Amino acid sequence: MDAATNSETPQDTLYEEIKSFFDSAPPLKDGPGISKKLNEFIERNSQSTGGEGTGRVVCVTSGGTTVPLEKRCVRYIDNFSSGHRGAASTEYFLKAGYSVIFLYRRGSCQPFCRSLPEDPLLECFEVSKELNIQVHQSHSEAVKRAIGEHCGAVEGGLLLKLPFTTIFEYLQILQLIAMSMRNLQTRAMFYLAAAASDFYVPWKSMVEHKIQSASGPLDMQLVQVPKTLSVLRNDWAPMAFFISFKLETDSNILLQKADMALKKYKMHVVVANELSTRKEKVVVVTSSEKISVLRDSTEADADIENPLIKLLVEKHSSYVEDSNS
Amino acid sequence: MDAATNSETPQDTLYEEIKSFFDSAPPLKDGPGISKKLNEFIERNSQSTGGEGTGRVVCVTSGGTTVPLEKRCVRYIDNFSSGHRGAASTEYFLKAGYSVIFLYRRGSCQPFCRSLPEDPLLECFEVSKELNIQVHQSHSEAVKRAIGEHCGAVEGGLLLKLPFTTIFEYLQILQLIAMSMRNLQTRAMFYLAAAASDFYVPWKSMVEHKIQSASGPLDMQLVQVPKTLSVLRNDWAPMAFFISFKLETDSNILLQKADMALKKYKMHVVVANELSTRKEKVVVVTSSEKISVLRDSTEADADIENPLIKLLVEKHSSYVEDSNS
Numbered sequence: 133m134d135a136a137t138n139s140e141t142p143q144d145t146l147y148e149e150i151k152s153f154f155d156s157a158p159p160l161k162d163g164p165g166i167s168k169k170l171n172e173f174i175e176r177n178s179q180s181t182g183g184e185g186t187g188r189v190v191c192v193t194s195g196g197t198t199v200p201l202e203k204r205c206v207r208y209i210d211n212f213s214s215g216h217r218g219a220a221s222t223e224y225f226l227k228a229g230y231s232v233i234f235l236y237r238r239g240s241c242q243p244f245c246r247s248l249p250e251d252p253l254l255e256c257f258e259v260s261k262e263l264n265i266q267v268h269q270s271h272s273e274a275v276k277r278a279i280g281e282h283c284g285a286v287e288g289g290l291l292l293k294l295p296f297t298t299i300f301e302y303l304q305i306l307q308l309i310a311m312s313m314r315n316l317q318t319r320a321m322f323y324l325a326a327a328a329s330d331f332y333v334p335w336k337s338m339v340e341h342k343i344q345s346a347s348g349p350l351d352m353q354l355v356q357v358p359k360t361l362s363v364l365r366n367d368w369a370p371m372a373f374f375i376s377f378k379l380e381t382d383s384n385i386l387l388q389k390a391d392m393a394l395k396k397y398k399m400h401v402v403v404a405n406e407l408s409t410r411k412e413k414v415v416v417v418t419s420s421e422k423i424s425v426l427r428d429s430t431e432a433d434a435d436i437e438n439p440l441i442k443l444l445v446e447k448h449s450s451y452v453e454d455s456n457s
Numbered sequence: 458m459d460a461a462t463n464s465e466t467p468q469d470t471l472y473e474e475i476k477s478f479f480d481s482a483p484p485l486k487d488g489p490g491i492s493k494k495l496n497e498f499i500e501r502n503s504q505s506t507g508g509e510g511t512g513r514v515v516c517v518t519s520g521g522t523t524v525p526l527e528k529r530c531v532r533y534i535d536n537f538s539s540g541h542r543g544a545a546s547t548e549y550f551l552k553a554g555y556s557v558i559f560l561y562r563r564g565s566c567q568p569f570c571r572s573l574p575e576d577p578l579l580e581c582f583e584v585s586k587e588l589n590i591q592v593h594q595s596h597s598e599a600v601k602r603a604i605g606e607h608c609g610a611v612e613g614g615l616l617l618k619l620p621f622t623t624i625f626e627y628l629q630i631l632q633l634i635a636m637s638m639r640n641l642q643t644r645a646m647f648y649l650a651a652a653a654s655d656f657y658v659p660w661k662s663m664v665e666h667k668i669q670s671a672s673g674p675l676d677m678q679l680v681q682v683p684k685t686l687s688v689l690r691n692d693w694a695p696m697a698f699f700i701s702f703k704l705e706t707d708s709n710i711l712l713q714k715a716d717m718a719l720k721k722y723k724m725h726v727v728v729a730n731e732l733s734t735r736k737e738k739v740v741v742v743t744s745s746e747k748i749s750v751l752r753d754s755t756e757a758d759a760d761i762e763n764p765l766i767k768l769l770v771e772k773h774s775s776y777v778e779d780s781n782s
Contacts, residue, residue: 259605280584354675
């Protein structure tokens with residue numbers, strides 16, 4: 133089914149690296165609370181009977197992770213990502229009948245909120261002469277959609293939102309999600325749109341205090357974040373359907389890198405996108421084909437995530453059927 | 458009046474470094490538009506006659522700056538700062554009759570919005586059965602204050618908001634502000650609460666494409682951002698009243714570093730604060746004294762910025778009077 137793995141890191145070394153990464157990470161706040169929420173969410177939604185994606189749950193990761201450079205964190209390295217892709221995709225997954233676990237960077241774009249201005253509270257509302265809060269007419273529809281559909285999905289129990297900031301929190305919560313989704317078997321999907329950091333400073337070797345600027349240029353040595361993706365795929369949720377993303381600024385190496393990721397991590401799909409054209413075109417790469425997906429440019433408000441999610445839901449359906457036959 | 462400067466960098470070298478920093482920076486978007494807004498704001502407010510700070514204008518900088526690590530920016534280094542200090546201080550400066558130019562990091566805390574939840578639009582509102590947007594009772598007062606007072610100050614022309622993200626934008630806009638505030642002479646104040654990056658990657662030496670992770674650990678060499686503070690103080694706005702901040706995580710070196718900054722950059726005041734206690738205590742350092750300012754702990758909602766701004770307004774008043782006599 134999948135192409136043979138050709139990992140550069142021997143498996144034992146990888147497990148050691150990952151163990152040491154997790155051991156050295158600052159403890160996750162309220163891990164048991166998060167697990168409880170997850171289990172309830174999955175318990176409820178695995179039995180749902182409506183929509184195309186009956187009983188299917190997708191974990192959408194969204195936004196960039198940070199890497200602290202100091203223990204008492206003043207400086208950190210951040211990976212750029214608005215979270216627009218993850219937020220838009222979440223809307224289309226909900227529309228297709230999936231329940232969504234939205235693992236997002238604090239402050240990044242939220243589902244159903246994409247057409248709002250940067251600071252919606254201050255830009256969309258005003259206080260009337262009678263001291264009532266009212267929405268500006270021009271933003272009225274966008275605000276209603278944001279509050280109505282977003283809160284509707286959360287309150288209806290179809291959307292579970294879990295925020296992160298650092299790469300440590302991101303991977304710790306992702307592990308909890310994977311563990312709680314195991315029972316869903318092939319009905320579980322991972323849609324890994326977050327921009328996870330490739331490099332980090334190990335917690336142990338991190339300086340305690342703020343780096344001083346007086347002593348000339350700053351040399352930083354960062355080490356690679358262990359390739360957790362292969363453990364997530366093989367050990368944490370071995371039956372789930374996996375979609376990862378490859379973002380590059382150099383189109384010459386993009387498809388080659390997407391192919392490599394597909395094989396190395398045994399992904400079912402890699403979505404290849406180039407930074408400058410990512411809202412217009414992506415390439416869906418599988419072991420047997422490369423399909424270009426384009427935004428419908430005849431419609432002003434069309435999202436590329438609309439045809440993209442349709443295609444991915446089809447691929448997931450085939451995967452579920454194949455595993456049942 | 459001020460202690461003698463004891464700069465480590467010879468003045469000519471500093472000018473060259475700053476020139477090269479600005480020359481190599483990506484051009485600021487809509488510089489002329491920002492200058493026009495600034496000139497109108499200052500023209501109008503320099504003639505105002507109400508309040509204690511009659512005709513006084515303060516530039517409050519707030520939030521952390523970023524340093525791009527790649528030209529087509531995927532990764533950057535960020536300095537942590539919620540912008541809480543700058544937002545709170547802006548409220549108290551407005552109360553004291555100052556007009557405020559709020560130079561803030563996109564997404565950081567906004568004046569009069571401090572008691573709102575993280576995502577106010579989604580957490581404070583609901584759509585009623587009649588499809589009207591309404592505020593949850595529990596957040597009603599906070600939302601009214603945010604919208605009413607914030608928008609009131611902006612629309613009343615007393616608060617001018619200018620956003621930045623990178624260290625390049627921050628310093629470019631700060632220069633425009635300083636130039637436009639020159640005519641105010643001693644009535645101009647700079648309250649530099651932003652956490653500006655100390656290190657950067659010069660635009661010219663920056664890689665064009667995303668740094669690849671396959672080739673092992675990442676070595677980064679960052680160079681110091683030139684000490685623009687001394688040029689701002691001496692050349693861009695030589696008559697203004699200057700307050701800078703010193704934040705450290707190590708209390709042992711804090712006051713010594715605050716003293717050094719006061720002398721080196723000829724600041725009128727340096728506010729020394731330690732990361733873990735910064736909302737409870739700061740030390741106002743001048744050439745003649747060190748005054749501890751404490752939050753009024755008998756009141757739950759009291760802000761340390763209340764007594765801090767009172768003290769700084771007094772210091773500014775003395776400065777204006779001294780220069781007139």
